[in-house]
Amino acid sequence: MPKLVITGGAGFIGSNLAKYYIDRRWQVVVIDDLSHGSKDNIKEIEREPKFEFILADIRSAGILEKACADADFLVHLAAYKIPRYGDALKTLTINNEGTRTVLETVSKRNIKTVIASTSDVYGKNPTPPFAESGDLVLGQSMVRRWAYAASKIFDEHLALAYSVERELPVVILRFFGSYGPGNHRSWWGGPQAVFIEQALRDLSITVHGDGRQTRSFCYVSDTVSGIASALESDKANGQIINVGSSEEIEIIELARKIISMTGSKSKIEFVPYESFGGGYEDVRRRVPDLHKADSILGFKTKVSLAEGLQRTINWHKQYL
Ligand SMILES: NC(=O)c1ccc[n+]([C@@H]2O[C@H](COP(=O)([O-])OP(=O)(O)OC[C@H]3O[C@@H](n4cnc5c(N)ncnc54)[C@H](O)[C@@H]3O)[C@@H](O)[C@H]2O)c1
Numbered sequence: 001m002p003k004l005v006i007t008g009g010a011g012f013i014g015s016n017l018a019k020y021y022i023d024r025r026w027q028v029v030v031i032d033d034l035s036h037g038s039k040d041n042i043k044e045i046e047r048e049p050k051f052e053f054i055l056a057d058i059r060s061a062g063i064l065e066k067a068c069a070d071a072d073f074l075v076h077l078a079a080y081k082i083p084r085y086g087d088a089l090k091t092l093t094i095n096n097e098g099t100r101t102v103l104e105t106v107s108k109r110n111i112k113t114v115i116a117s118t119s120d121v122y123g124k125n126p127t128p129p130f131a132e133s134g135d136l137v138l139g140q141s142m143v144r145r146w147a148y149a150a151s152k153i154f155d156e157h158l159a160l161a162y163s164v165e166r167e168l169p170v171v172i173l174r175f176f177g178s179y180g181p182g183n184h185r186s187w188w189g190g191p192q193a194v195f196i197e198q199a200l201r202d203l204s205i206t207v208h209g210d211g212r213q214t215r216s217f218c219y220v221s222d223t224v225s226g227i228a229s230a231l232e233s234d235k236a237n238g239q240i241i242n243v244g245s246s247e248e249i250e251i252i253e254l255a256r257k258i259i260s261m262t263g264s265k266s267k268i269e270f271v272p273y274e275s276f277g278g279g280y281e282d283v284r285r286r287v288p289d290l291h292k293a294d295s296i297l298g299f300k301t302k303v304s305l306a307e308g309l310q311r312t313i314n315w316h317k318q319y320l
Contacts, residue, residue, distance in 0.1 A: 001050070003027040003071045004231075005111075007058045007102060008078030010037030012183045013116070013175070016220045017075060017227055022048050029067050032078065033057045041182045058098040064105045073231050075114045076102045081148055081188060082120065084276055088147040095151035099158055107166045112237075114230050115159045119176040119244065119286055120149040131289040132174070132240045144278035156240060163238040171230040171237060176244025176288045180220030180308060181315035192217060192309065195255050196316045199264035206271045209282055211252030216287045218245040219308030222301045229297035236296050242288035245301045257306075262313055 004021050008014045009030030014037070018028050022045045029052045030042065045051045056063040058078040068074065078098055080091040099115065106113045122130040123138040123146065136153060138146045155172075162168040183189035185197050191208075198205050226243035230236045249257075252268065259266050273280045293299035303311075 001026050002073060003029065004073040004075065005029045005031065005067050005071045007031050007074070007076045007098070008037065010034055010039065010041050010053070011077060012041070012189060013178055013220065013223055013227075014075070014077045015041035015182050016180065017077075017224050018042060018051070019045055020224050020228065022051055025050065028052070029054065029071070031056050031058060031064065031067055036184060036188060059094070059101050061101050061105065064101060068105050068109060068111060071109070071111050073112050074102065074106050075116075075227060075231065077116045079116060082145050083147055083278070084145065084187060084280070088144045091147050092151050095148075096154055099155040103158060103162045103168065103170070106170075107162050107168045110168065112231060113168065113170045114227055115155060115170060115172045117152045117156050117172050117174045117240070118149070119174055119242070119288065120283070121153050121156070121174060122283075122286070123149055124281070124283065128285045129246065129287045129289040130242065132242060132292050139281045142279060143281050145280055160238070169234070169237045172240040173227060173230055173243045174240060174288075175218070175223060176242065176286065177215050177217045178220050178223040179217050180312050182220070183312070185316065185319065191215070191251055192254060192258065192312065193316075195258045196262070196313055199258050199262040199266050200313070200316060200320055202265045204269035205255045205259065205266045207252055207255050207268050208271050209273055211255065211268070211270065212250055213282050214248045214250050214285045214287065215254070216245045216248050217254075217305055217308070218243065218301060219303035219311075222303055226293065226297060226299050229299060233297060239292075239296060241293050241296060242290060243293055243299065244288040244290070245305070246287060246290055247305050248285070248287040249305065258309065258313070261309060
């Protein structure tokens with residue numbers, strides 16, 4: 001059976017992807033430094049003979065080379081996210097050096113690779129839904145939050161350069177708001193994770209800004225099926241493809257929905273962006289155009305927001 005290496009595989013998307021391929025009897029090797037991932041996320045598969053966990057920083061080229069020695073596929077998910085409260089240096093260096101190390105390693109063996117990018121690269125593009133051919137409109141560099149989008153745009157260009165100049169079979173996926181069991185239970189896991197945690201404890205639901213900004217949320221099994229299609233389809237090579245859901249919702253509506261679904265006594269509290277420091281700027285509307293995902297990957301979301309939220313709430317309840 002094929003061997004798949006997943007960087008960041010003890011994180012949210014990575015652990016769900018690892019379970020998917022263990023179920024399909026692939027050999028799966030996870031490399032993660034556990035900076036944001038957790039052994040809890042992989043406890044169901046940890047003892048499987050076809051599963052291996054390597055505790056390491058993705059920038060350790062020697063460890064990565066060894067793990068990739070006889071690998072057929074690699075999915076690169078290890079990264080730092082939007083520096084909301086600090087850590088721009090980690091976001092920039094890990095996302096840049098980590099991706100460089102991964103691409104250099106896989107290109108030596110021509111390993112089919114999927115690289116994780118993000119909807120954040122569309123930044124302040126004023127014309128959603130965002131198609132892959134659309135402009136990437138970042139704010140000024142003095143605003144720290146754009147460090148994440150900038151790092152991922154660099155990763156995209158780097159991956160495309162390896163695709164063209166080294167003929168690496170590589171696909172770049174721009175994920176839009178994935179959520180579900182295994183998501184980080186803090187802001188790192190997205191607003192739905194924070195709201196569910198707060199609602200289950202009857203705490204104030206902290207909505208950033210006026211809450212009228214929109215997002216689209218994609219249940220993790222749909223995200224995983226997008227990754228699997230990109231990994232296993234040659235048609236996707238050298239492409240950038242959105243993976244997400246076109247179901248758009250205002251953040252305040254999401255908060256109300258979660259309060260209602262959990263039967264919570266929580267009230268909504270508005271948190272001004274200024275409280276983050278670093279001149280934080282939010283994205284007003286964010287929703288993907290999924291035509292390319294559909295035509296190249298046959299990608300269609302299967303889990304509605306209502307159903308996905310219910311499963312996610314049930315998962316969060318175990319931590320009460
Ligand atoms: N979850 C989403 O909605 C979403 C949206 C857009 C893009 N993405 C991208 O998808 C990928 C996975 O996201 P996620 O939500 O699963 O995040 P996550 O934080 O849960 O997983 C990332 C994993 O990478 C590991 N990691 C970080 N730095 C590392 C390093 N230097 N060496 C080894 N491991 C390291 C962390 O410990 C973590 O387990 C990331 O690249 C992220 O930028 C995710």
